[in-house]
Amino acid sequence: METRWTARSRRSSKIRRFKSGLSLWLVVWLVLVKPSPVQGCPRLCVCYPSPMTVSCQSQNFTSVPAGVPFNSQRVFLQNNQITELRVDSFGFETQVLWLYSNNISWIEAGAFSELRELEELDLGDNPHLRRLEGGAFRGLEKLQSLHMHRCRLAVLPHDIFHKLYSLQFLYLQENQLHFLQDDLFSDLVNLTHLFLHGNRIRTLSENVFRGLVNLDRLLLHDNRVRQINRRAFRDLGRLTILYLFNNSLAELPGQVLRDTANVQFLRLNGNPWSCGCEARPLWEWFRKSRVSSSELVCASPSPKRGSDLRFLREMDFALCPLPDPGSLAGTTTTTFSTKTRWWFSKSKPVSTSKGIFAKSSEVVKAFPFTSVKPFNPSISSNTFSTKYEIGEEEAALPKLDPEEYWANYGNEDASVRCFELECPPGFDSPAIPPSSSSSSCLISLVSLSIMALSIHLLFG
Template identity: 90%
Template sequence: MELYRFSRVFCGLSLWLVTWLIIGKPNVALGCPRLCVCYPSPMTVSCQSQNFTTVPAGVPFDSQRVFLQNNQITELRVDSFGFETQVLWLYSNNISWIEPGAFSELRELEELDLGDNPNLRQLDGGVFRGLEKLQSLHMHRCGLAILPHDLFHKLYSLQFLYLQENQIHFLPDDLFSDLVNLTHLFLHGNRIRTLSENVLRGLVNLDRLLLHENRIKQIHRKAFRDLGRLTILYLFNNSISELPGQVLRDSASIQFLRLNGNPWSCGCEARALWEWFRKSRVSTSELLCSSPSPKRGSDLRFLREMDFALCPLPDPGSLAGTTTTTFSTKTRWWFSKSKPVSSSKGIFSKSSELVKAFPFSSGKPLNPSTSSTSFSTKYEIGEEEAALPKLDPEEYWANYGNEDASVRCFELECPPGFDSPVLPSSSPSSSSFFLSLYLVIFLLFIN
């Protein structure tokens, strides 16, 4: 009787175990695609290096990690994926096209690696639709040239974005505006030429920005205004000659900065950057000057105050961030009336590399009635100055003394009496009257 009971219990346990293995715990071997290897805990499907041309069928729905790298997969379609995975590796394939929505069923995906697909030269805007839990996206060395403005739309969880070593030459405004949690952005090794005002908008948590080995020439002075938490910035080996001081002031948390390998211009336009270095405490590379000639080879960081003694104060409203003159009323009047002759070009040509000195001589008093030839060899008028408002002598003298107090000439360049008060009675008509009176008295005295 006991033997009978034992056999019934044994049969029941055996049946339960078989049922559990088939239903409760699926056999890994039975659910694994052909030529792939599967591992439990966590459920992993490894199909790399098997010369697959398409995503293999039969990947278990509950696979947490799927490895498809080093194959010959050429395209990804909407029906390519039907499993709940968190990690998907597709790097080193021959992918040339991804259908919009191809990853839309991968709602739990956290890491997607599409790197080393050199034929993936363009992407549609809806490619990553539905990946709202995605944290890491790899697209390095894919031959990408242009990125759609809505490519990263609603990728709110993204933290790491790898776009290095592509052919990207342009970044549209607000490309990263939804990436509020992005901490690492790798854009080095591309062909980017400019950074506009809004190209990095929204990256409020960015910690590392790598832009080295590009062709960047210009950075808008407000381009980094949202990067208050940036600690690492690489801009070396570009074509940057000038960097607005506002760019780095907006990134107050920077700790590591590399700006070497750029043709830095160390004229007046470098003053704002030089002043930033004087106040900052960051680990940085050298900044060797390429121009002007007297400063070539010097390190911009270690220039002296006297190197900028003849420079006007920077214009806070300059969009380019360059050092420009905020012209006073007297200077505006002179520019509007004095037309230097063309022969002055060989003596002083207006350039961003040269000092924009005031058109005065230290040995002669300022006289608004002086002809243009008096200053023709000191300064060549440029388009910026020629466009200034034209002032009549009456308007000049009416505003004398009311010019912007923030713009001053420097001591060595100030003409005698530049800061002396002007009597209210001073006017062109009264000056002419006294001059005529003195002339009459002088003639009478001679006779």
């Protein structure tokens, strides 16, 4: 009996030892193999497993907190008081890093260079971040989304996006950018979305968007854009959405939109469109394209003010340039090249002695449907040479043929009127005044006689 009780006691003792050993191993396994969610989490932060997430938002941190687990895949540091980002700020490997709504004023070159796996970086809403180091984003070759909106950035270094080959989304809206450098985005071959609205950009140069061959969406509204180079969009063949509304555009070369043949949604409203001859390329593009577009309200000339440029008629451009009824009576709207306008503004004849200049098809685009230019035969070539001598600047003006007239955007402006340039005598007269026919014949006979006499004297 005693032997049976002893055996039973030994058996129960072995079972207890086994259970305690199993419990111990279970605790060791939980600690070493599958750590608890809060193990190694920085103070004042909350950590979650699968995927490993560290949330340190809204804790008034002035720097990146220490102790973030190395294997953290997502780190949220938004809504703090962080002021600087240095090379040693990040001792962890993450894919998503949120730093928006802080007080960041300086990012050291190479600050993110250890984050080789980073795919999304949000630096938006940092109003003290007014400039960036050239190598601020060095090493982020896997970065796909970069947010830098509302940072008061005034300028971007030329190499700021160097080697960001994987970038697809770039948010630069609502900064203070005045201009964009040539080839600024040339490495962003996979960029699909570019947000530049709400800045102070004035011009778009020929090479500003070079390399953006996969861009799908370009937002440039609410800027101060007043001039776009005719080849600025030549690499944007895949663009489907283009917003240019609320700018200062009066003209837009037709080539700009011909290079964006796949555009489906186009917004150009809120610009002071000039609907004279300079608008014809854009008008012709709208006739051929099938695009969802906003209205284009004409701001000038006065007969077309309030009209939609897209719905003008062929006859509106038939006599180009047209007289402007809103101008002084009897004046004629005449188109000069940009260099011609500059020359006349510098060398305008004084009112006491009106300068007489020869109107030719190279610099004056008036009377397009007649080969006879108005002239006053009572004025001899000698009088012209004494009253108006061609200077070096005028001689250097470009020679334009009719095809170049429409092809070279920006060389014509119908806003310069003849009365501003001191109209020469007979400018508005008929092509050949009837009263001068006899004088014309007499001058021709005298000229032929002089030519015959000269030939006789030369050749005997």
